[in-house]
Amino acid sequence: xxxxxxxxxxxxxxxxxxxxxxxxxxxxxxxxxxxxxxxxxxxxxxxxxxxxxxxxxxxxxxxxxxxxxxxxxxxxxxxxxxxxxxxxxxxxxxxxxxxxxxxxxxxxxxxxxxxxxxxxxxxxxxxxxxxxxxxxxxxxxxxxxxxxxxxxxxxxxxxxxxxxxxxxxxxxxxxxxxxxxxxxxxxxxxxxxxxxxxxxxxxxxxxxxxxxxxxxxxxxxxxxxxxxxxxxxxxxxxxxxxxxxxxxxxxxxxxxxxxxxxxxxxxxxxxxxxxxxxxxxxxxxxxxxxxxxxxxxxxxxxxxxxxxxxxxxxxxxxxxxxxxxxxxxxxxxxxxxxxxxxxxxxxxxxxxxxxxxxxxxxxxxxxxxxxxxxxxxxxxxxxxxxxxxxxxxxxxxxxxxxxxxxxxxxxxxxxxxxxxxxxxxxxxxxxxxxxxxxxxxxxxxxxxxxxxxxxxxxxxxxxxxxxxxxxxxxxxxxxxxxxxxxxxxxxxxxxxxxxxxxxxxxxxxxxxxxxxxxxxxxxxxxxxxxxxxxxxxxxxxxxxxxxxxxxxxxxxxxxxxxxxxxxxxxxxxxxxxxxxxxxxxxxxxxxxxxxxxxxxxxxxxxxxxxxxxxxxxxxxxxxxxxxxxxxxxxxxx
Amino acid sequence: xxxxxxxxxxxxxxxxxxxxxxxxxxxxxxxxxxxxxxxxxxxxxxxxxxxxxxxxxxxxxxxxxxxxxxxxxxxxxxxxxxxxxxxxxxxxxxxxxxxxxxxxxxxxxxxxxxxxxxxxxxxxxxxxxxxxxxxxxxxxxxxxxxxxxxxxxxxxxxxxxxxxxxxxxxxxxxxxxxxxxxxxxxxxxxxxxxxxxxxxxxxxxxxxxxxxxxxxxxxxxxxxxxxxxxxxxxxxxxxxxxxxxxxxxxxxxxxxxxxxxxxxxxxxxxxxxxxxxxxxxxxxxxxxxxxxxxxxxxxxxxxxxxxxxxxxxxx
Numbered sequence: 045x046x047x048x049x050x051x052x053x054x055x056x057x058x059x060x061x062x063x064x065x066x067x068x069x070x071x072x073x074x075x076x077x078x079x080x081x082x083x084x085x086x087x088x089x090x091x092x093x094x095x096x097x098x099x100x101x102x103x104x105x106x107x108x109x110x111x112x113x114x115x116x117x118x119x120x121x122x123x124x125x126x127x128x129x130x131x132x133x134x135x136x137x138x139x140x141x142x143x144x145x146x147x148x149x150x151x152x153x154x155x156x157x158x159x160x161x162x163x164x165x166x167x168x169x170x171x172x173x174x175x176x177x178x179x180x181x182x183x184x185x186x187x188x189x190x191x192x193x194x195x196x197x198x199x200x201x202x203x204x205x206x207x208x209x210x211x212x213x214x215x216x217x218x219x220x221x222x223x224x225x226x227x228x229x230x231x232x233x234x235x236x237x238x239x240x241x242x243x244x245x246x247x248x249x250x251x252x253x254x255x256x257x258x259x260x261x262x263x264x265x266x267x268x269x270x271x272x273x274x275x276x277x278x279x280x281x282x283x284x285x286x287x288x289x290x291x292x293x294x295x296x297x298x299x300x301x302x303x304x305x306x307x308x309x310x311x312x313x314x315x316x317x318x319x320x321x322x323x324x325x326x327x328x329x330x331x332x333x334x335x336x337x338x339x340x341x342x343x344x345x346x347x348x349x350x351x352x353x354x355x356x357x358x359x360x361x362x363x364x365x366x367x368x369x370x371x372x373x374x375x376x377x378x379x380x381x382x383x384x385x386x387x388x389x390x391x392x393x394x395x396x397x398x399x400x401x402x403x404x405x406x407x408x409x410x411x412x413x414x415x416x417x418x419x420x421x422x423x424x425x426x427x428x429x430x431x432x433x434x435x436x437x438x439x440x441x442x443x444x445x446x447x448x449x450x451x452x453x454x455x456x457x458x459x460x461x462x463x464x465x466x467x468x469x470x471x472x473x474x475x476x477x478x479x480x481x482x483x484x485x486x487x488x489x490x491x492x493x494x495x496x497x498x499x500x501x502x503x504x505x506x507x508x509x510x511x512x513x514x515x516x517x518x519x520x521x522x523x524x525x526x527x528x529x530x531x532x533x534x535x536x537x538x539x540x541x542x543x544x545x546x547x548x549x550x551x552x553x554x555x556x557x558x559x560x561x562x563x564x565x566x567x568x569x570x571x572x573x574x575x576x577x578x579x580x581x582x583x584x585x586x587x588x589x590x591x592x593x594x595x596x597x598x599x600x601x602x603x604x605x606x607x608x609x610x611x612x613x614x615x616x617x618x619x620x621x622x623x624x625x626x627x628x629x630x631x632x633x634x635x636x637x638x639x640x641x642x643x644x645x646x647x648x649x650x651x652x653x654x655x656x657x658x659x660x661x662x663x664x665x666x667x668x669x670x671x672x673x674x675x676x677x678x679x680x681x
Numbered sequence: 682x683x684x685x686x687x688x689x690x691x692x693x694x695x696x697x698x699x700x701x702x703x704x705x706x707x708x709x710x711x712x713x714x715x716x717x718x719x720x721x722x723x724x725x726x727x728x729x730x731x732x733x734x735x736x737x738x739x740x741x742x743x744x745x746x747x748x749x750x751x752x753x754x755x756x757x758x759x760x761x762x763x764x765x766x767x768x769x770x771x772x773x774x775x776x777x778x779x780x781x782x783x784x785x786x787x788x789x790x791x792x793x794x795x796x797x798x799x800x801x802x803x804x805x806x807x808x809x810x811x812x813x814x815x816x817x818x819x820x821x822x823x824x825x826x827x828x829x830x831x832x833x834x835x836x837x838x839x840x841x842x843x844x845x846x847x848x849x850x851x852x853x854x855x856x857x858x859x860x861x862x863x864x865x866x867x868x869x870x871x872x873x874x875x876x877x878x879x880x881x882x883x884x885x886x887x888x889x890x891x892x893x894x895x896x897x898x899x900x901x902x903x904x905x906x907x908x909x910x911x912x913x914x915x916x917x918x919x920x921x922x923x924x925x926x927x928x929x930x931x932x933x934x935x936x937x938x939x940x941x942x943x944x945x946x947x948x949x950x951x952x953x954x955x956x957x958x959x960x961x962x963x964x965x966x967x968x969x970x971x972x973x974x975x976x977x978x979x980x981x982x983x984x985x986x987x988x989x990x991x992x993x994x995x996x
Contacts, residue, residue, distance in 0.1 A: 137717035137846060141724040144747060148728050148740045155739040163743060171750065171845065178843045180797045180809035192844055196757065200749035207745035214733050346736065553738035589752060596756045597763070628701040 067098065071124035095125055116149045136177055143170050155553050157544065168193050199596070203588045210581040212574040213557040231312030232270050236461055236484060237280040238422050238430075242438040245417050245513060247479040248524040251463060252309040252318060253546055254475040261303055261320065263465050264509050265356050267485065267497065268318040268477065270462030272335040274371055276451075278379040279426050281444060281459045284371075301356040308549055309348045315339045318462060318477075320354040321497060327352050334368070335458070336360070349554055361494035369489060372456030375448060380427040383445070387452030397455050397490050401498060404449045408442065408503045411435060415442075415505035417521045439508070442500040443484035456489040460497070465512045472543035480513055480524065607671065608660040615653055615678045619643070632658055646681065653677050698833075698857035702768040704790070705839065709852045712759055718847035721751060754845040761795050761841045762850040765812070770819060774861035774988070776953075781826040781860040783834050788817040797843040803835060826862040829949070830996045834858040863988045864946065866954035872900060873958055875907045875921065876932040896920040901940050931977050932959060932966040934987075949991050956991070960984045970994060 098121035102114055123142045147163055147170075171193035176184060184192075231251065233240065260266075273281035303320060317330050317338040326332040327350035330340050340348070375384075386407070394400040414436040422429045427445045430437055437445075443459050450457035464483035466475040485499040502509045508516035517523050551559075564572040564580075616626045616635075624642045626635045636654035640647040656674040714722070725747045732740035770784030783802075789795055789812050800820050801807035812818045826832050840851035896909055899919035909920040934955045939948045952968070959966040960979070967977035968987045972994065975987055 137720060141720055144724055144743075145728065148731065148737070148743055151737045151739045151743075152735060155737065160739055160742070163739065167743070167746065174845045175843075178797055178846045180799070181811055183811050184796070196750055196753050196844065197746070200746060200753045203749035203752060204742065204745045207749060208741060211741075211745065552742065555738055555741070589756075592753060593756055596753075596760050 067101075068120045068124035072127055091125060098122075098125065116146070116152075119146055119149060137174070140170055140174055140177075157548055160548075160552075164197075168197055171196060199592055203585060203592070206581070206584045206588055208555070209560070209563065210577060210584060212577045212581075213555065213560050215557050231314060231479065232316060232461055232482060233314070234271050234273075235280050235282045236273055236440050236444070236459065238419070238426055238437070238441055238444070241440040241461070241482045241484055242417050242419065244479045244482040245438065245517075246522060246524065249479045250310055250542070250545075251312070251477050251479050251481070252307050253549075254305050254307050254466065254477065255473070256303065256305045256475070258302070258304045260305075260468070260475065261356055263511065264502075265320070266465050267321045267460075267483075267499075268463040268466075269321050269323070269336065269338070269460060270316045270318055271460075272333075272337050272487075273459040273461060274335075276375060276444075276448065278376045278424070279422075281447075302353055303356060304351070304353040306349065306351050308546070308554065309344060309350070311345050311347060313343050313345060315341075315343050317344070317348070317350065319352045320356070322358045322360065323352050323354050325353070334365075347549060347554065349550075349556075359494055361489060362492075364489060364494065369456045372458050372489060373451050373454065375451045380425045380448065382425075382428045383431055383448055384452050386431070387449045390449065391453040394453075397488075400450070400453050400455050401488055401490075404446060404453070405498070405500060405503050407431070407449070408446075408500050413437070413442075413504045415439075415501065415508060415516055417517050417523060439501045440484045442504060443486050446498070446500040447486045450486070450488050458487050460485055460487055464499075464509065467512065469539050469543055469546070471539045472546050474546060476542055483508075608657055608674065611674055611678050612657050612661075615657075615681070618678070618681045619650075632661075649677055649681065698855040700857045702766050703854050703856065705762060705765045705767070705852050705854075707759075707763050709854070710759065710762055710850050711852070712755060712848055712850045715842055715846060715849045718751065721747070721847050725751075750845070751847050755848045757844050758841060758848045758850045760793065761843050762798065762839065762852065764790060764793075765795060765798065765839070766790055767839065767854065767856065769856045769858045772858060772860035774863055774985075774992070775826050776863045777826055777829045777865040779826055780823040781832045781862065783822040783824065783858050783860060785820050785822060785837070785856070786817050787812050787820060789814065795841075797841055799838075799840050799842075801838050801840075803838075807838075807840070824860075826860065829862045829864040829946075829992050831993070832860040832862050834860070861989060861992055863992045864949040864953045866957055867947075867950045871951060871954050871958070872897070873932065873955055873962070873964070874903060874934065874938060875923065894923045897923055932964050933969055933977070934959070934966055935969045936971055937969070945995070949994060953988065953991055956984060956987045 099118065102117050102121065119142065123139065123146065126139045126142060144167075147166055150159060150163065168190065172186070172189040175189040175192050176186070179189070232244070271283050273283055275282045275284045302324070305320075307318065309317065317327070317340050319338050322336055323332065323338055326338060329342075330338050330350070332338060338352075387404075390400055390403045390407075394403050412435060415438070416436050417438060419430075419437045419441060420434045422434070422441075427448045430441050430445055440461075447457040447459050461482070461484045463477050463481045464485070465481050466477040468475050483501070485497060485501065487495045488498055489495050499509065505516045514523060560577075561572055564576070569576060569580075612632070619639055620626065622643060624639045626639075630638075632654055636650050640650045643650065653674060656670050656677070660671060660674065725744050728740060728744045728747070731737070732744060766788050768786040768788070770786050772781065772783045775781050785800060787795075787798060787810060792814050794814055795812040797809050798812060798820075799807040799809045800822055802822050802824050805823065808820050808822070810818045810820045822834065822837055824832065824834070834856055836853050836855045838851055838853050840849055842849045896912070897920065899908060899921050903921045907922045909922050913919050934952055936948060936952070939951065943951070952970075956966070956968065960981075960983075963979070965977050965979040966987075968975040968990060970990060973990050975983075975990060978986075
């Protein structure tokens with residue numbers, strides 16, 4: 045049993061302080077040593093001070109209040125102490141229950157498929173421990189106990205599925221304990237400087253997954269809008285402050301360009317909620333800002349699933365506030381003089397604002413610019429160096445320099461950061477957008493059209509927009525292999541794994557009350573309340589348990605008695621009616637002899653019957669003719 | 682074939698003891714959670730609350746798996762007991778003050794292995810046994826035998842908590858079994874009475890003189906015939922003559938020769954000791970009680986007969 049407890053505690057070792065692990069380990073080991081030596085267990089005089097010490101230590105380490113880590117540490121100590129105390133069977137069950145509890149605390153940290161598999165293994169082990177504890181005569185081998193445990197778990201599986209789907213789900217939290225922050229997540233930040241997005245290009249982590257309920261847009265329309273950056277300090281763009289009510293007004297150009305989809309967003313500790321340009325409405329618990337950022341009310345620390353629809357052909361911001369337009373023209377003084385000069389030239393050449401845009405894009409088109417994940421470092425005048433010297437950059441360079449040129453030429457412009465494109469997973473019919481698809485583009489304000497998206501990267505590397513980053517970046521660059529997607533086998537594996545992970549996220553981890561209701565309505569229930577659920581659960585559970593009972597008990601309760609026994613019973617009853625009652629415990633031979641003595645007239649029949657019966661029942665003679673003869677004889681009595 | 686869960690029925694009427702093999706049918710078996718089962722349920726409930734609060738999808742799976750496991754184990758615990766066949770064995774006689782041993786034979790009519798079936802007489806410690814397929818397991822139920830006579834087995838509780846210890850299935854049955862309890866033999870070494878010479882009238886025939894083997898101090902209850910009167914007349918303490926060989930004498934263990942101040946049980950106690958000593962020494966002996974006379978004989982069967990007579994005397 046000690047082994048299973050060590051296995052249960054193992055994943056936590058990295059999460060709780062060293063002294064706790066050491067203390068618990070020492071307790072478990074000493075218990076094992078005591079058991080092996082057959083020595084007595086420590087009495088209360090040792091256990092009570094240890095309890096106080098342990099609790100005190102936890103409080104000291106984590107401070108007052110029961111956070112996640114503190115609770116886990118406390119549980120571990122309790123387990124160690126309980127193991128030291130265990131003498132009787134009853135206490136051992138307590139230790140096992142504590143073990144179950146510790147398994148579930150695992151899920152506060154991670155709920156991936158490997159964690160689930162680990163849980164199943166440890167649970168089987170704990171169950172086997174329970175079985176072994178019940179084996180009073182110690183006849184059960186460890187493998188038999190494990191086999192029994194596995195059988196029990198398999199038989200429990202259908203009922204588990206029924207309970208999982210039909211048990212009424214309640215939206216938490218109940219007592220509002222704050223969930224500890226998830227640490228170490230990648231994602232977009234609220235500032236962009238040269239190199240920040242190319243860093244993300246090295247990550248193949250999933251940013252979010254999308255399921256389209258309408259037709260998915262073409263790749264060049266898949267711009268996932270994230271933070272909008274207004275303020276430039278010569279090197280870094282920042283969001284600054286934004287109001288949280290959309291005022292510009294969006295005009296929709298016909299409903300044929302509306303896309304509906306569901307996004308499952310991985311936690312990233314920031315408030316961005318991603319949607320395709322432009323979202324028509326804010327999903328629950330989010331707000332739409334003035335510049336059409338979709339922001340969650342609280343930082344996204346748990347996987348978030350939301351439905352949203354977007355309008356691909358739009359026109360908005362025609363009456364943008366003048367203050368914002370002025371802000372969209374600000375550039376720092378004293379930086380990038382050559383770019384300023386270039387912008388002035390462009391302004392002179394152009395007759396309208398649209399011309400300015402076109403001419404600026406021409407700069408990128410005409411000069412030899414390269415799209416690369418590993419651009420050279422830029423100095424103080426970043427835009428100048430990029431535009432005139434290095435001409436090698438990632439999307440952040442292009443967006444940043446383009447917006448700078450626009451502003452310098454008098455056209456209000458801003459940088460939008462987000463994701464572009466996505467990979468369709470044929471196995472699951474959904475789209476994966478990874479961190480490596482992070483992208484930056486520009487929005488310019490034209491007096492007749494409002495805010496319009498302009499993507500300078502598309503000019504330099506159309507492949508990036510049409511086919512994703514793997515197609516755009518040269519072969520020698522450090523793009524993760526999984527993103528490159530060159531190998532068929534690896535691709536297949538990737539897709540399968542991601543489809544499994546997505547299913548897991550959607551149906552096991554993301555089984556919200558809404559999804560449960562949707563399941564029921566799909567199954568035909570019109571307005572499921574929790575009473576409907578309860579009744580449905582009871583009936584399904586009843587059926588499952590009934591089937592299970594049949595399976596488990598079929599050997600016993602459907603046993604058909606041996607027909608010879610039935611015939612013999614009839615024989616005894618007939619004789620009893622004639623006055624010769626068979627005594628309980630009297631064997632067939634004795635009874636036959638006694639009956640023959642008491643009923644001499646029937647003696648030949650009685651002997652024959654007894655012979656046949658004994659042969660059928662004890663000598664294993666299974667002759668049908670004999671069985672028939674036996675029946676005939678008895679019925680002739 | 683419905684699975685029945687019933688709250689225990691308080692039986693006020695005496696159920697007659699059952700003879701012969703008893704098969705535990707499903708209507709005789711009760712199933713209830715054990716204390717460990719309640720604890721398990723409480724753990725699952727707390728885990729469920731935790732899952733709701735922290736939105737742990739996988740935690741739901743674990744909690745429901747635990748609950749389903751408990752329900753399945755209930756079925757298995759029931760299966761471990763149902764249709765178990767108990768037959769009475771043959772209890773060996775014991776002496777008062779020892780433990781009466783009632784062997785019960787457990788067998789399974791089908792193909793189910795049964796593990797850790799516990800049997801306990803009223804409130805006593807249980808013994809556990811496994812029953813393999815096709816085999817008969819024997820369990821000895823122990824009841825302290827305080828007084829002599831016939832010890833009835835009384836109600837026996839058959840129970841099991843296998844496989845997970847979360848539920849207990851039990852049944853109560855009373856098999857008609859009796860264990861013979863012989864009187865407790867008097868402690869210490871009580872020498873046998875001297876054999877009487879000749880027939881029951883005690884006339885000295887002078888045939889086959891026994892060999893005089895010595896004197897020993899007079900014991901309360903020795904036959905007065907064998908007291909060394911001559912030595913007593915010389916003002917020496919009373920001594921009894923001892924003789925070896927029983928060529929001419931018959932050893933009779935008699936009720937009447939007890940000291941008058943011996944009560945009923947004391948007399949039986951001494952007689953029991955004598956019977957044991959005589960058998961152990963290989964003598965032939967007879968027993969004479971007010972109600973019964975057992976002729977002289979020897980051997981284990983004769984010993985049994987004598988002890989039985991002593992056990993049931995005036996019962």
